[in-house]
Amino acid sequence: MKDYRNQYFEGERPLFAEHDATITDTTFGKGESPLKESRNVNLKNVIFKWKYPLWYTHNAKVDHTILEKIAHAGIWYTHHIDMTNCSIQATKTFRRSSYINLVNDHFSNAAETLWNCDHIKINHVQANGNYFGMNSQNLYIDHLDLIGNYCFDGAKNVEVHNSTLVSKDAFWNCENVTVYDSTINGEYLGWNTQHLTLINCTIESDQGLCYIDHLTMKNCRLLATDLAFEYCTDIDAEISSSIVSVKNPISGKIHAQSIGEIIMDPTKIDPSQTTITTDPKISKRKLA
Structure with a gap:
C-alpha cells in the first residue's frame, strides 16, 4: 500500500491510475483529473482545487476532504465510493456513478449533483x-x-x-x-x-x-x-x-x-x- 503524506501536486493527471494507495494531508492544485482511473484509494484531509478529481475511480474512501469551487464535475463514472465529513463547494458532483455512500457531508452548491x-x-x-x-x-x-x-x-x-x-x-x-x-x-x-x-x-x-x-x-x-x-x-x-x-x-x-x-x-x-x-x-x- 503506497502512502502519500503532506504532498502537493500540480499538472494534469499527477497520480493517474494510482492504486492501492493512502493519500493524507495532501493538496491537488491546478491540473485536471489528478486521480483519474484510480483504484482502491483512501483519502483523508485532502484538498482538490481543480476539475475532475475522481473520474473512473473504483473503490475509494474519502474522509474530511474538500472539493473547492473549481473542482466541478468532480466524480463521474466512479463506482463504490464512501465520502464522510466532506465539504463540497463544486457543482455537478457525481454523474453516472454507483454505490455511493454519503455521510455527514455538506454540498454548498449542489446544482446538478447526483445525476443518473x-x-x-x-x-x-x-x-x-x-x-x-x-x-x-x-x-x-x-x-x-x-x-x-x-x-x-x-x-x-x-x-x-x-x-x-x-x-x-x-x-x-x-x-x-x-x-x-x-x-x-x-x-x-x-x-x-x-x-x-x-x-x-x-x-x-x-x-x-x-x-x-x-x-x-x-x-x-x-x-x-x-x-x-x-x-x-x-x-x-x-x-x-x-x-x-x-x-x-x-x-x-x-x-x-x-x-x-x-x-x-x-x-x-x-x-x-x-x-x-x-x-x-x-x-x-x-x-x-
Missing part, C-alpha cells in the same frame, strides 16, 4: 442547489436537509426518512417514492409520478400532489395547500389537517379534518369515483 446514479445512501447530508438527484435510482436517504428546486426529477426507487426538502417541483416524473417523517415545502409537488407514498409528513405546496398514479398518504398534514389531487388516480389519503382546496381527483378516497373547497367538474372527471370525507361531516361540494 445508482445505489445511493445519504445520511446526515446538507445540500443547496437545483436539480439534485435527477434520474437516479435506488436511493436510501436519512436526514437530508436540502434547499433547491426540482430535486429527484425522474428518480426511481427512493426511500426518504427524517428529511427537510425546500424544493419547487420535487419528485416529478418519479417511480416508487416513499417518504417518512419529513417536511416538504414547495410548489407543484410530485406531478407525473407513479406510486408516491407519504407517511407522517408535513407538506406545504401550491397545487401540489397532482397528476399522480397511486398516491398514498398516511397521517400527513397539508399546510396552505390548494387545488390538490388534480387528475390523481388510486388515491388513499388520510390527512390530519385541513386542506385549502381539492380539485378534480380521478379516483380513490380522501379524508381530512376539513376542506375549504371541493371542485368536482363532471365534464373533466367522474365524481362518483372518488370518496371525500371530513371530520365531523362531509364538506360541501362545489361544482365548477
